[in-house]
């Protein structure tokens with residue numbers, strides 16, 4: 001990484017270890033915003049109408065992404081999608097083996113009802129059949145990616161991550177060889193838990209959770225474009241996330257959770273949750289790390305720790321950011337990007 005203060009940053013291309021690319025037509029629209037900065041990205045499987053559940057789905061979805069890549073960029077694009085499947089109550093060990101053979105490197109659990117497209121999410125983490133599925137993942141060397149929230153009765157949305165943490169602890173202890181990622185960690189308690197658990201547990205952190213508290217969602221009018229799951233929380237949570245991301249602790253790395261929804265789906269009476277950060281991601285992260293006085297830690301967070309946890313070689317290409325103010329467009333295609341209409345300090349070259 002080469003930093004010329006207040007002027008220029010040249011750094012290794014990113015691994016974005018949590019991304020929603022959706023299906024066409026949105027797929028072709030949004031993919032180039034990630035491929036401009038990332039050489040690899042975890043393609044989340046909660047697509048609709050076809051969810052990614054089996055080896056066949058993995059091959060089909062990878063093909064869709066590769067076709068979109070050809071349409072949207074030159075054929076030399078330095079980008080590889082990292083494929084996943086959704087783990088549901090009926091995901092068997094055999095399905096794990098097949099998905100693995102088809103190229104899936106991770107399985108994602110959405111607990112039932114906690115977020116976008118989790119209507120068929122996992123109901124029970126500890127029934128014998130699903131434990132067999134987790135054993136199979138451990139045997140195959142597949143990672144377990146957890147949307148770490150539980151929708152319990154009389155539990156506020158801001159307490160859903162906290163409610164999930166005992167499950168994370170039990171899984172981590174029961175499967176010490178299974179690599180587990182607490183996705184988009186959003187609370188001080190979540191950070192503390194990941195720090196305390198063994199080396200088989202890590203967490204991704206998004207750029208928007210490094211900027212927002214609940215006040216930015218509902219404290220000054222209702223801001224649908226800041227609405228996401230897990231919901232941004234309190235100031236001490238924000239401080240803990242900033243500390244973890246800039247700490248140099250390899251358990252914490254980038255997963256943007258860039259999650260585009262068409263404008264009209266965000267701005268309706270029941271707005272969809274998800275923040276489209278890909279169009280501003282490296283620029284925004286540079287601004288955040290610079291403000292923390294930790295710009296020298298940015299590359300480890302975006303381009304080293306994730307690769308190491310996933311057991312992947314480091315990316316070789318670089319991106320360059322220059323200090324050159326710009327205003328984020330109000331809309332990109334059908335989607336409103338994060339920080340729309342506001343000024344950013346760094347610009348991708």
Ligand code: DOR
Nearest residue numbers: 115116228229259273274
């Ligand atoms: O805010 C979110 N949006 N959180 C998720 O977990 C899913 C995502 C989506 O798919 O839109």
Ligand code: ZN
Nearest residue numbers: 018044257259
């Ligand atoms: Zn997500």
